[in-house]
Amino acid sequence: MxxxxxxxxxxxxxxxxxxxxxxxFCNYSAAATDSLELGFEANFGGDFRLxxxxxxxxxxxxxxxxxxxxxxxxxxxxxxxxxTMGLLDSxxxxxxxxxxxxxxxxxSFDPERDDANRLKExxxxxxxxxxxxTGSLSQVEQLADQYGVFFLKRTIDSxxxxxxxxxxxxxxxxxxxxxRKFYDLNEEFESLHNGIQYLIRQESR
Amino acid sequence: MFNAKKPTNxxxxxxxxxxxxxxxxxxxxxxxxxxxxxxxxxxxxxSQHPALEQxxxxxxxxxxxxxxxxxxxxxxxxxxxNTDVNDRLLKARSDISEAVEIHNVxxxxxxVEMAPVEQLDIPARSHVQLKEGGYHLMMINLKRVPxxxxxxxxxxxxxxxxxxxxxxxxxxxxxxxxxxxxxxxxHQH
Numbered sequence: 336m337x338x339x340x341x342x343x344x345x346x347x348x349x350x351x352x353x354x355x356x357x358x359x360f361c362n363y364s365a366a367a368t369d370s371l372e373l374g375f376e377a378n379f380g381g382d383f384r385l386x387x388x389x390x391x392x393x394x395x396x397x398x399x400x401x402x403x404x405x406x407x408x409x410x411x412x413x414x415x416x417x418x419t420m421g422l423l424d425s426x427x428x429x430x431x432x433x434x435x436x437x438x439x440x441x442x443s444f445d446p447e448r449d450d451a452n453r454l455k456e457x458x459x460x461x462x463x464x465x466x467x468x469t470g471s472l473s474q475v476e477q478l479a480d481q482y483g484v485f486f487l488k489r490t491i492d493s494x495x496x497x498x499x500x501x502x503x504x505x506x507x508x509x510x511x512x513x514x515r516k517f518y519d520l521n522e523e524f525e526s527l528h529n530g531i532q533y534l535i536r537q538e539s540r
Numbered sequence: 541m542f543n544a545k546k547p548t549n550x551x552x553x554x555x556x557x558x559x560x561x562x563x564x565x566x567x568x569x570x571x572x573x574x575x576x577x578x579x580x581x582x583x584x585x586x587s588q589h590p591a592l593e594q595x596x597x598x599x600x601x602x603x604x605x606x607x608x609x610x611x612x613x614x615x616x617x618x619x620x621x622n623t624d625v626n627d628r629l630l631k632a633r634s635d636i637s638e639a640v641e642i643h644n645v646x647x648x649x650x651x652v653e654m655a656p657v658e659q660l661d662i663p664a665r666s667h668v669q670l671k672e673g674g675y676h677l678m679m680i681n682l683k684r685v686p687x688x689x690x691x692x693x694x695x696x697x698x699x700x701x702x703x704x705x706x707x708x709x710x711x712x713x714x715x716x717x718x719x720x721x722x723x724x725x726x727h728q729h
Contacts, residue, residue, distance in 0.1 A: 354649050410607070413614040413679075414645050415652045417604060418672050421713045453609050460607030485651055493656045494639035494680045495612060500653035519650070521673070 353485040353502065371507075371515045371530055379483045380506070380514025385442075385474055388455035388467035395512045401438045402534045403508035404527075407484050407501065409445035410457045415503055420461045422520045423505070427462060429528055434464075436535055442468040444475050444486040444499060482506055482514065509534050594622050596662070596701035601708040603679070605688040613637070613686055615677040615694055615708060619660075620667040628699040629660040636692055637679035644675050654678075662698070672714055686710040 387393035395403070404423065408416035420441075427434045441458055443449035446469045449457075454467025469475070479486055486501040504517040507530050515534070518527045601617030615634075621627050632640040642657045660675060662668050670676050677694070679686075686692050688710050696704045 350649075350651070353651070410609060411611045412654075413604065413606070413610075413612040414643075414654065414672060414676055417606065418713075448611075456609040457607045489653070491654075491656060493641055493643075493678075495641075495678065498654050500651050502650050503647075503652045504650075 349485060349487065353483075371509075371533055376514045376516055379481065380508065380512075381481050382512065383468075383478050383481065385468045385470045385478065386451050387469075388451050388458060390451065393466060393468065395508070398438050399512060400510050400538075402436055402510060402531055403438050403440060403506075403512070404531075405440045405442065405482065405506040405508060406504075407442045407444055407479065407482075407486065409443050409499060410449050410453060411445065411495070412499070415501075419503065419505065419520055422524060423465075424461055426524070426528060426531075427464075430531065433532070433535055436538075437531060439465040440468055441465055442475065442478055444479060444484075444501065445488075446470055446472055446475050483517075507531065507534075510538050596621055596623065596627060596698060596704060598696070598704060598706045601694075601706055602711045602714065603686050603692045603694075603708045605686060605710045605712045606682075608685050610685065611681060613679040613682060614643075615640075615679060615692075616670045616672065616714065617677075617706070617708065618667055618669050619662050619696075621662040621664055623700070624664050625700055626664050627662045627701055629662060630697045630699055631659075632677050632694055632696045634679060634692060634694045636682060636684045636686060638681035638683065639679075640694065641678050641680060642675065643678040645673050647673070659699075688712055 382395045384392055384394040404426075406419055406423070408419065410416075423439055427437070427439075430437060439462070441454065443454060449467070449469050451467065451469055454469055458465040458467050468478070470478075478484075484502055484504070486499050488497055489500055490497045503519065503521075505520050505527060506517045507515050507527060509515050516530055518524075518530075520527065597620040599618045599620060601615065603615045604613045606613045615632075619629065629642060632642070634640050642660050643654050644657050645652060645654050647653075656678075657675070660668060660670075668675070690710050691707045692710055694706050694708060696706065698704060
C-alpha cells in the first residue's frame, strides 16, 4: 500500500516536471524558427554509451559527422511508434541521397522485452540503417532524463499486460552530437525536414 | 419512337436538309434516351454508396503490417450505423491473434497513452472511425504475423447487429490503400 503510494507520487512528480518543461519549451519554440537557434534544448542532450542493435555498445561520439534523429518507443507499441517509424521512412525517402548523412536511433524504454536482437529485427522491417538502443532499466531511464523524455509503465486491464504512457518526439542532434531541437513528427514533419537540410548545408559550407 | 423516314428523292439517299430535319425531330428522343441512361447509371452508383445501404456497415478497414518480431498489431476501419437503433461494438476476435481488444490512444500534455475500452458506441444514423492515433482494435499476441498484401479475417460482435465478419487488407500505413482494393466484404449472420 505504502509502496504503491510512493510509486504514484513518484510518477505524478515525473509527469509534473515533464509538463513544466513542456510549458517552458512552448514559450521558447514560439520564437524559434528553422534556423535551429538553441532555446530550451540547451539544457538537454549529451553523450551516452548503450548496448545497440548492431551488437557492440554505441556511444553518441561514434556518430560524429552525422545528423542524428533520436526517437524513443517500444516494439510492442502497436499504434504511436509504427506511425512515427512510418513518418521517418517518408522523411528518409524525401532526403534522397542526403539520407546517408542522417542516422536514426530508436531507444527502447522497455528493456524487459526489447533486447538488442529484437530491436534489430524490428528496425530492419522499416530500414536496416536504423540503430536500436537498449540497456538496463536504469540506463534507459538515465537516457530519457538526459533528453527530457517522459515514460511511465502502466499495468492495464488487457491481454497485452503492460503498456507505456510516453512523450512522443523526435530529437534532432547536429553533426557534433549536440541536441538542437525536438519535434512532434505528426505536426512538424516539414520543420524537421527543413532542420535536417539546414544542418547538412551548414556542414558542407 | 424512331419512325424511319424514307428518302423522298429518287436516288434513295437522304438530302442534307432532310437529314438535318430528321435529327432535329429526333433530338427530344435522343435527349430522353440520354437522360434515361444517365438516370440508370446514377441509380446504380447510389445503390453502391454506403450512405444509402441499410444496416451496419464496415468500410475502409485495414490491418497494420508489422515486423516479424512484433507481439501486436492493430486494425482500423469506419463503422457505419445506417439503422434507427443505437448499436455497440462489444468485442472482436481473429484467427491470427490470441485476443482482440478495443483500445483508444489519448494524447494529453504531449504524452501519448493507450487504454482498453470496454465497448464502443455506434449511435443510430452515424459512424465511428477507428483510426491511427485514436480508437483501434488491438490484435494482441500474434500467432501469425500479418504480411502486407494478404487479407485478415476479423469477427466483430455488435449488441444489435450480431456478428459481422470483415476481411481486411494488411497494409504498412493507412495511405497504402490501393484503389479497387476495398475492404467492404462483410457478411452478417
